[in-house]
Amino acid sequence: MEINIKLAQNLIAEQFPQWAELSISPVSFSGWDNRTFHLGQDMVIRLPSAEEYAPQILKECLWLPKLARQISFKIPKPLGLGYPSETYPWHWSINTWIDGKSLNQDTNVDLHQLAKDLAQFLKEFEAADANNGPVAGKHNFYRGASLTHYDHEMQEAIPKIKNKEQREIAEKLWQEATSSEWEHLPVWVHGDIATGNLLVKDGGLEAVIDFGQLAIGDPACDLVIAWNLFDVESRAIFKKNMNLDKNTWIRAMGWCLWKTLCWPVKGTPVERILNDLYQDYDKKYYQ
16 A cells, blocks of 8 residues: 555554654665654654564564563663554554664675674563563464475475576575474564664664564574675674574574575675585584
């Protein structure tokens, strides 16, 4: 549906009249699941772009305040929950606006420092109390659940790899990645640790945003950025600081292979990521 400034203005006037006089403008990098607008200087409006993304709002409003108390990095703080109306059919939210540049915008970030910071965030996040958290599944596109949910896509994608040697590595990697599961209690999973959801300031990690894929389960899917962003040296720092077992890293490689082959984001350096992934798997990076 068309989600624009006029709709956002009407919803604010209707449900949050105390903020009706504040300016509303689009956020530069709005994302896919939600259309996002600045509300004044310190707040942001999040409007799900389709029905399948609507449940994310209620989940974030319930869990983000609890998680914020257990994490030293900034995450969005829900300030208001909007309800379906005659002009908009789903729940929506108003959150705090967090200053900082998206990694998509900052080319001067210190990857070594970022690797340490991101590992610290993920370890704090995974250590947070996960009792009664939403179990990974259809609601978050199986991020944190078993990789086998995407086996049908990979059985179509892998045979299309033209290079025989790379195709054989991909087959072996996928088979090994789908042969193990997380053997511990489920932990918190962000589900979309990507450059657009990491805010940096002064060369380090300032905040993590967009928790729409939030769930509890296997943290392997949150490690894909090891190849999507980091180079050889910073990837080694990230791996060392995460201190995870061999099978979790192999599943992480499986998640990266699936995402790169089946759902690459526009502008993704597909060839570079796949080459790094194949080389790391061949060199037993996960040991």
